[in-house]
Amino acid sequence: xxxxxxxxxxxxxxxxxxxxxxxxxxxxxxxxxxxxxxxxxxxxxxxxxxxxxxxxxxxxxxxxxxxxxxxxxxxxxxxxxxxxxxxxxxxxxxxxxxxxxxxxxxxxxxx
Amino acid sequence: xxxxxxxxxxxxxxxxxxxxxxxxxxxxxxxxxxxxxxxxxxxxxxxxxxxxxxxxxxxxxxxxxxxxxxxxxxxxxxxxxxxxxxxxxxxxxxxxxxxxxxxxxxxxxxxxxx
Numbered sequence: 001x002x003x004x005x006x007x008x009x010x011x012x013x014x015x016x017x018x019x020x021x022x023x024x025x026x027x028x029x030x031x032x033x034x035x036x037x038x039x040x041x042x043x044x045x046x047x048x049x050x051x052x053x054x055x056x057x058x059x060x061x062x063x064x065x066x067x068x069x070x071x072x073x074x075x076x077x078x079x080x081x082x083x084x085x086x087x088x089x090x091x092x093x094x095x096x097x098x099x100x101x102x103x104x105x106x107x108x109x110x111x
Numbered sequence: 112x113x114x115x116x117x118x119x120x121x122x123x124x125x126x127x128x129x130x131x132x133x134x135x136x137x138x139x140x141x142x143x144x145x146x147x148x149x150x151x152x153x154x155x156x157x158x159x160x161x162x163x164x165x166x167x168x169x170x171x172x173x174x175x176x177x178x179x180x181x182x183x184x185x186x187x188x189x190x191x192x193x194x195x196x197x198x199x200x201x202x203x204x205x206x207x208x209x210x211x212x213x214x215x216x217x218x219x220x221x222x223x224x225x
Contacts, residue, residue, distance in 0.1 A: 006153070032211045043115070043201050043216030044154070051211075089153060096142075096161070096207070099214070101153040 003027055004092050006102025013109050019077040021105045023090035026071065030092035030100075035064065035075050038087045038104075047088070048075070080109045113138045117202050117217035124192060125225050132187045132220050134202030141207045143185040144169070144214070145177065147198040154201065160185055161207075192224045 005024045013019045023033075032051055036044035050057045050064040050073065057064045063076040077084055090102040115136045124130055136143065144159040146169075156169030160179040174196055176188040185204075189196060199221050203214040 002153070004153075009151070034213065041218065043203070043218050045216065046213035049211065049213070093211070097144075097159055097167075099156070101146075101155075103151050103153040 002103060003100040004090060004102045006090050006105060008105060010106045013080045015080065015082060015109055015111050017080050019080045019107055020074055021088055022072065022074045023102050024072045025092050027094060029094040032093040033066065033073050034091050036089040036091060038089065044089055082109045082111050085109050115202055115204055115215050115217035117220045119220060121221050123223040123225065126193055127191050130189050130192060132200060134185045134217060135183050136204040137183065138204060138215065139182065140204035143204045145187045146201045146203065147171065148201060149198050194224050197222060197224045
């Protein structure tokens with residue numbers, strides 16, 4: 001059973017558009033919510049992360065929105081570029097080891 | 112360069128033939144972990160290690176073994192591989208020296224068990 005539910009499974013966006021990926025969780029013990037970006041043939045790499053005491057975090061074109069009461073968080077990629085084409089994983093962590101990953105979203109940005 | 116190195120990157124083998132996937136990190140990280148990545152399931156943790164000689168099961172440990180005799184190495188052992196272990200495997204490491212440090216992943220090992 002997936003503890004972190006991620007949608008959509010795949011996403012196609014035009015260059016310059018906004019990409020939005022959503023995640024939902026049930027475990028209220030989760031206290032750290034990272035997003036990882038994975039290019040083909042590579043391992044996931046940390047993109048941006050948020051703690052539940054803030055509702056939004058922005059780093060360049062990437063923004064995490066966090067809704068603690070709804071137990072949902074999302075990644076927004078503004079001005080999406082073909083170089084952003086990758087698989088994105090949301091994750092949630094509780095304690096020292098309990099990191100749970102979403103199923104992943106394959107993003108394609110068309111030129 | 113800080114990195115997590117996995118070997119081999121690709122392996123095709125047959126059911127029942129023991130294999131080992133090596134993982135080495137050069138960042139002096141205390142924590143290391145193995146994941147498998149399957150379509151539609153994301154990354155699922157197989158085993159993790161908090162430090163030398165300390166290992167524990169993740170979510171999907173059946174059919175796998177690990178050891179942590181040295182801080183830098185964390186090999187994954189499949190004693191009798193079966194086709195359902197065909198997957199993409201990732202090793203990761205991180206430090207405990209401060210909270211919520213990111214995991215650093217290797218580039219993956221694609222295993223095919225025939």
